[in-house]
Amino acid sequence: MSKQPIALPANQPKQFYRGGAAIATLRGEPGADYGPEDWVASTTTLFGQDEAGLTRLPDGRWLRDAVAADPVAWLGPEHVAEFGADTALLVKLLDAGQRLPVHCHPSNAFAAEHLACRHGKTEAWIVIGTTGDDPTAYLGFRQDVPADAIATWVSAQDSKAMLDALNPVSVKAGDTLFVPAGVPHAIGEGVFIVELQQPTDFSVTLEWQGFLPDPESWHLGLGQDTALECVERRVQHVQDLLTHTASRVAPSVNLLRAKADPFFQADRLHVSGHQSLVPSFAVLVVLEGEGTVGDTRLHKGSTVVVPHAAGEVVLTGDLVAVRCRPPRLGS
Structure with missing residues (x-):
């Protein structure tokens, strides 16, 4: 394999929501309209897909296959000893051209028990740009929420109740938000991020109406009762999840x-x-x-x-x- 860093083209699998202008502008392709997410160096596929989402290297191979063929060269011996031929990472550029739905992701334990996967989907958002008057993210419940209340909101698709229950966070470039598995969240229109996450595409989409074309896809095929077990219903204190870094300049x-x-x-x-x-x-x-x-x-x-x-x-x-x-x- 080449031992040199490898430049990668855009890799934007089809999504259900609008966006992508900020990605095109960053890449110097202002006329491009390829979608709101660019999956960078991805060995992960969209949920239920065989190839969509995977990164193809300039030599024609999937990055996933190249890593599997020579994991020590790609990942290092210590990483391979702990994770095998698994990058344990997915990076995206995400440009929200509309507010994303309220959703959350499974933990490692939930994924292992119900989805036959060692990884859940904890993630972090590094804000690199914003547009609009009040770019906002929504992260975690403002107070503890009973399980029956969440079940009622989901059954009724009460978007207002779900969004009102979350902490709104005004964001700017240089802000970073850590999003633990299970914590409900949504990204507001005009927020452009580099997203780090565990390498899965598991989402429990609590607010699916008006977003997902298939109303049964929101629960990952697990059914409502099981899917809602992954929701973190306890209050989240935003100050523990938000970091401001815009003013920091160092190597x-x-x-x-x-x-x-x-x-x-x-x-x-x-x-x-x-x-x-x-x-x-x-x-x-x-x-x-x-x-x-x-x-x-x-x-x-x-x-x-x-x-x-x-x-x-x-x-x-x-x-x-x-x-x-x-x-x-x-x-």
Whole structure:
């Protein structure tokens, strides 16, 4: 396999909601309309699909197959010892052209018991741009909610009750929100994020009416009673989940708190001249500027996968990028 970082084209599988203009603008393709999500260096498929969502490398192989064929080179021996030939990471660019529905994701334990998968779907949102007067995310219940209340909201598709029960969070570029599995949430129109998540496409879509074409698909085939068991009904304190990083400038700015370590890592790199990176499987999203990583050219909008075998690669130039990595080993 090549030991060099690999630049990747857009990979935007069809979604049920609108968006994508901000992705096209970041990538320098302002006329493009490919969809609201770009799955970067993805070894994950859309729920129930065989190939949609997977990243294809320039040599024609699926990244998933390349990793399976040589996991140590791609991921490193310590990662393989803990996770096998599994990147344990999915990175997306997500541009909400409308408010997303209220939904949540299973935990590891729920996924193992009901979905035959070791991964649930804890995620984090790194806000890289916004539009509109009051860009807002919605995260976690404002107070404890009884199970029967949630069941009633879902059965009646009471969107107002569901949204009113959540914490509204005004966001701006540089904000990061950690979203534990089970916590109900929605992303508001005009919010553009780099999203890190566990590598699954499991969503329990509590607010499906007006969003999903198939009203039975909201519960992952588990039925309402079982699906609702994954909902975190306890109050969430936003100050424990929100981090402001816009004012921080350093060679590497950590974007996540320690509670994210078992799921993923992310930092914002500010490069002026050159900067060395420790060996790691990583995904880079360039937000500003231009330069190189190894022998690979970078510019605003570049998305790059870095194999562990690339070693201590050097970033050069004048640029800002988000670096996304798998879970911190042993965390």
